[in-house]
Amino acid sequence: MKLYYSPGACSLAAHIILNEINVDFDLERVDLKTHKTEKGADYYEINPKGYVPALEINPGLILTENVAILPFLAQYDPKQDLIPPSGMGRAKVLEWLGYLNSELHDAYAVFFGGKLTEDEKTKAYAEVNRLLKFIDHYLAESEYDYLVDDNFGPADAYLFVLTNWSNHIEHDLSPYINIIALRNKVAERQSVQIAMRDEGLLG
Numbered sequence: 001m002k003l004y005y006s007p008g009a010c011s012l013a014a015h016i017i018l019n020e021i022n023v024d025f026d027l028e029r030v031d032l033k034t035h036k037t038e039k040g041a042d043y044y045e046i047n048p049k050g051y052v053p054a055l056e057i058n059p060g061l062i063l064t065e066n067v068a069i070l071p072f073l074a075q076y077d078p079k080q081d082l083i084p085p086s087g088m089g090r091a092k093v094l095e096w097l098g099y100l101n102s103e104l105h106d107a108y109a110v111f112f113g114g115k116l117t118e119d120e121k122t123k124a125y126a127e128v129n130r131l132l133k134f135i136d137h138y139l140a141e142s143e144y145d146y147l148v149d150d151n152f153g154p155a156d157a158y159l160f161v162l163t164n165w166s167n168h169i170e171h172d173l174s175p176y177i178n179i180i181a182l183r184n185k186v187a188e189r190q191s192v193q194i195a196m197r198d199e200g201l202l203g
């Protein structure tokens with residue numbers, strides 16, 4: 001398999017899950033400004049949507065979209081218990097991935113889409129905070145160690161990656177103590193440390 005990624009982008013979640021499972025994989029960095037890969041390929045030829053992540057499963061077989069890639073990778077190695085194989089547990093993982101992808105990801109993405117006016121910035125921070133408040137409250141009430149159950153999984157990796165972006169938009173994550181506690185657990189995983197190191201995000 002090969003993951004097309006950009007350092008610190010949402011593709012980091014797939015990178016983390018790849019490190020959790022027993023599979024050989026390659027990485028190819030994409031320059032999201034020029035849409036060229038580090039090997040000089042035209043990224044539009046690989047993923048016509050132009051964005052990361054894209055996962056090459058076999059030569060010529062490409063999967064895109066976080067909500068498809070993350071469960072695909074999580075179920076690839078059932079021994080790791082990253083995602084329930086069926087039923088409500090699996091539906092809950094997809095529920096969280098859908099929420100993170102269509103709500104929180106989009107709310108952070110507003111900050112990366114070009115310069116915002118002060119008014120737009122205020123509204124964009126309010127939206128990020130509204131969504132984080134919901135997640136933090138959910139975690140406070142939850143009996144589980146991770147978002148869905150007591151096992152780390154793709155939704156936790158995705159939430160970790162999205163909330164990393166607070167650092168880049170001068171957003172204060174400190175009120176969200178339950179999210180921070182979850183982030184700290186996720187950050188300790190070897191899969192996360194290795195992915196961050198390999199994307200050049202440490203130090």
Ligand SMILES: N[C@@H](CCC(=O)N[C@@H](CS)C(=O)NCC(=O)O)C(=O)O
Nearest residue numbers: 009010032050051052053065066067
């Ligand atoms: N719907 C896509 C969105 C992916 C996405 O927004 N990727 C960002 C990085 S986090 C990107 O590549 N942006 C550059 C671009 O859209 O050209 C998914 O969930 O996979």
